[in-house]
Amino acid sequence: MTIGSFYPPQRTLMxxxxxDIYPQVLQALSRPTVGHLDPLFIGMMDELKQLLQYAFQTENTFTxxxxxxxxxxxxxxxxxxxEPGDKVIVCRNGVFGDRMRENVERCGGLAVLVDNNxxxxxxxxxxxRALVAHPxxxxxxxxHAETSTGALSDAETLAKLARQHDCLTIVDAVTSLGGVPLRVDEWQLDxxxxxxxxxxxxxxxxxxLTFSQRAIERIQRRTIPVQSWFLDQSLVLAYWSGEGKRSYHHTAPVNSLYALHEALVLLKKEGLENAWQRHKDQHFELREGLEKLGIEFVVDEASRLPQLNAVYxxxxxxxxxxxxxxxxRYNLEIGAGLGxxxxxxxxxxxxxxAARSENVALCLKALETTLK
Amino acid sequence: MTIGSFYPPQRTLMxxxxxDIYPQVLQALSRPTVGHLDPLFIGMMDELKQLLQYAFQTENTFTxxxxxxxxxxxxxxxxxxxEPGDKVIVCRNGVFGDRMRENVERCGGLAVLVDNNxxxxxxxxxxxRALVAHPxxxxxxxxHAETSTGALSDAETLAKLARQHDCLTIVDAVTSLGGVPLRVDEWQLDxxxxxxxxxxxxxxxxxxLTFSQRAIERIQRRTIPVQSWFLDQSLVLAYWSGEGKRSYHHTAPVNSLYALHEALVLLKKEGLENAWQRHKDQHFELREGLEKLGIEFVVDEASRLPQLNAVYxxxxxxxxxxxxxxxxRYNLEIGAGLGxxxxxxxxxxxxxxAARSENVALCLKALETTLK
Structure with a gap:
């Protein structure tokens, strides 16, 4: 059997x-590949770092x-x-908290679990309570934003507690970055x-990824090497450092980085606050329509993520x-439940x-018709 | 300072x-993104697996x-x-052999080094000798093909020795796949x-990546979990398996996989043997020109990689x-020496x-002019 080129359909990804990917991002993605040590590429990497600092609201050098x-x-x-033997308090209120526990254990650490529904x-x-019990x-x-449930946690308060008990914080911002306020420096996340x-x-x-100075110092004080060569950030830093000569670590995914650069240029142009507001506005539109269909939310309004609506x-x-x-029928993807x-x-x-009125309208009408 | 879109130049990557990326591959890369659990995407992944099996010349299910x-x-x-405590014989004749040693040590294994210049x-x-000394x-x-030096090793013979001493083989085919003969099943690589x-x-x-049945069995017999969650292939297998329901592991890099699919469709169309021959033919053209310029090769002809010409x-x-x-001046990238x-x-x-006559001609003329 001969396998031909693959032509995916145009889906609406909700x-x-x-x-949904910005059309400009797909264009940037397919620009000519250059070498990962090309001076022009390194210049782009420097810009990318600045753009990531903006998105994370941080001045962390390691970004x-x-x-x-x-x-x-x-x-x-x-x-x-x-490091092996380290005690880590892991908050678990969905799939990704549990994945954090897995990570701690695979590093030889001891995970102390704080469970929420x-x-x-x-x-x-x-x-x-856990911080007090485990000094x-x-x-x-x-x-920060549980992708499996759509719940937003109060990163600022949690990080403050951690500091009071002399703990660093590791924060999953996979779904929050660009969608809801995330202020790495102001909240002193590590x-x-x-x-x-x-x-x-x-x-x-x-x-x-961004590491605070406190995190960098912790890494520098390590007594045993990081168990992963690929993810050893002390090695990666030498490539991203921007100071003097770049040293080769691994071949950067050149074209994907073009795409990320473009996505962040668009975010900067819109402005973070505007992007947060847009997510909120679209969430309200969607919520109104879903409620009319009698569909109920999993998460209470106070901690509901606008960008990820888990509904029963x-x-x-x-x-x-x-x-x-x-x-x-509609080329519309919505997500299944997880865990x-x-x-x-x-x-x-x-x-x-994806946070646009046309998407919300499509989703509501398609759901309405399909559920009839 | 406002950061704008990044427009890379059109380089010739040698x-x-x-x-050099096939134009068709860049086109495939920017096709519309679909979900990583979309049935059409899963169909593409199944094709991709078959195409990878062809490229590796293997019937390994885990490919x-x-x-x-x-x-x-x-x-x-x-x-x-x-696993921790395992003894691994690591052959080191360039940068990547040494990276293998790093990997063994970070896994808690014991690396026995076999050094060649x-x-x-x-x-x-x-x-x-090492296999006999370390039963x-x-x-x-x-x-297989040292990217840092351009030397090709005899994978078939080395794998045979390994089997005679009841060792599995781990083989770096980063630079060899698609460029010189690599026959995973015939040579019984693991x-x-x-x-x-x-x-x-x-x-x-x-x-x-491909694992033989022997390798899979070794993984299944492990007594301690793989130290990396992301790279734990027993988890990844559930996503790629193609049997029944896909379970979510991580979000696949959808567009990059479109591109790899297209690259492999092109390889299949050309035919592996033809691709190997093309690399060889272009190498001869390049070699002839370089010798005329008085430039000497680092590697002896017998073990010289056609696709990676290290020259003094x-x-x-x-x-x-x-x-x-x-x-x-020429938008031409050649590589620096490493290590x-x-x-x-x-x-x-x-x-x-990149293995085309126009590239060879450009490289030779540009070098000739620049070296004058």
Whole structure:
């Protein structure tokens, strides 16, 4: 059998990511490849760093994009900051908190779990209790915006508690970056990772990452090497440093970085505050329509993510069949439930370029017709 | 300062990779993004697996592309196959053999080094001696085509020795895949990784990977979990398996996988044997011209890679200035020396789409003029 070229359809992506990609980003993606040590490329990398600093609202020197998806960004934080025997308080209120626990354990660390129900934010009272009970804990890890449930946690308060108990913070901002306020410096977060394919509306495959000076110092004080060569950020830093000669670490994903640069140029042009507001506005439009259809949200309004709307599947409705119809008839993707919410919820994303009235209108009408 | 879109120049890429990208591959790259669990995307992944099996000349069920560059593919092999305390014989005749040692040590393994001079192939006699001296060794690791020197080692013979001593093989085929014969099944190689940006002429950022049944069984017999969550192939397998329901592991780099699919469609269309011959033919053209310029090769003819020509920088020539002139005047990139060859050699790549007469002609004339 001869395999020919693959021509994907034009979908509207309203799942938990990848989100709709800006057309300009796809254009940037296919520009001519240059070498990863080409001076012009290095100049672009310097710009990219500045743009990432803007998106993260940080002046951290160590602000880069990991050459792999968000889960590698998560792992980069843990393998660099956790040494065998280290105690890490891990907040778990969805799939990604549990993945953090996995990471701690695979680093030889000891994970102390703070559990909240799926769909709820991380409870600072429980976190404080754990910090008091474990004065030897070195790190507090939590998910800012849980992609599996659509719950937003109070990163500022959690980070403050961590500092009071002399802990660094590792923060999953995969779904929050660009969609809701995230202020790395003001909130004094230490290690924050994200993904390219959510509210930045770039192609999947890169993980923006920033480390505070406190995090860098912790890495420099390590006594055993980082267990991952690929994710050892002390090696990667030499490539991204911008000071003097670049040293080769690995071949950068050149074209994907063009795309991320373009996505961030667009974000800067719109302005972070405007982007946050747009997500909120579109969320209100979507919410109004969903409520008219009698569809209920998983997360309380106070901690609901505008960019990721987890809603209960109405009773008697065939989950898979509805999603299949949306995809086949309307070329519209919404997300299935994950983990504890599998089969019980849908996740409707309004991320980045997907957060537009035409998307909301399509989604509402298509759902209305399909659910009839 | 406002940062605008980045418009890279059109370079001719004749370094050690990334190589010139097929125009069709760049077109495929920018096709509309679909979800990583979209049935049409999963269909493409199944085709991609078949195409990778063709490129590797294997029927291994576990044949995938790691969602990260070649160095992550290397790490995927080591973290999955090496357990703490395992003895691994590592052949070192360039930068990438030494990176293998790093990987073994970071996995808690014990690396036994077999050293050959830079520019020489791995010597099977030395390898056999090491296998005899270390009957408890569990793995033999070597680089098929050393990207840092341009030397080709005899993978078939080395793998045979490994089997005779009950060792699995980990083989770096980053620069060999698609450029010189590589027959995973016939040679009975166990864990083989490559890169997208070399002789496949795809964008950088993906690492084709294949595991034999023996390797899979070794992984299944592990007593401690793989230290990397992201690279734990027992988890990844569930996503790529193609049997029944796909389980989510990480968000696949959708567009990069379109590009790899297209690059492999082109390779299949040309035919592997034809591609190997084309690399050889272009190498002869280049060699003839370089010899006329009095330029000498680092590697003996018998083990010289056609796709990566490491040549000594003529005496009295300013290395950096020549490369800068080629880049600025001719938009031509050739590679600097790496490691022990830094400042002493250039690496001229003829990889994939770069292996064309027009590239060779440009390179020879530009070098001739610049060296005058």
């Amino acid at each position: 799942g938990p990511g990848p989100s 880069i994009a990991v050459s792999a998806p968000g889960s590698a960004g998560m792992e980069a934080c843990f393998v660099n900051l956790v 799926w769909g709820e934010p991380v409870d600072p009272v429980l976190v404080e 030897d804990a070195k790190i507090l890890a939590f998910v 290690a924050v990772y994200s993904g390219s394919q959510k509210c930045l509306s770039c192609v999947p495959g890169l993980s923006p 599947i109405p009773e008697g409705v065939d989950d898979a069949l509805v999603r299949q119809t949306l995809l086949e 504890a919410l599998a089969g019980k919820a849908w996740r409707i994303g309004l991320m980045g370029y | 370094g050690p990779g990334p190589s 995938i592309a790691v969602s990260a560059p070649g160095s992550a593919g290397m790490e995927a092999c080591f973290v999955n196959l090496v 830079w520019g020489e192939p791995v010597d099977p006699v030395l390898v056999e 408890d060794a569990k793995i033999l690791a070597f680089v 864990a083989v990784y490559s890169g997208s940006q070399k002789c496949l002429s795809c964008v950088p950022g993906l690492s084709p 920088i003529p005496e009295g020539v300013d290395d950096a200035l020549v490369r800068q002139t080629l880049l600025e 022990a060859l830094a400042g002493k050699a250039w690496r001229i790549g003829l990889m994939g789409y």
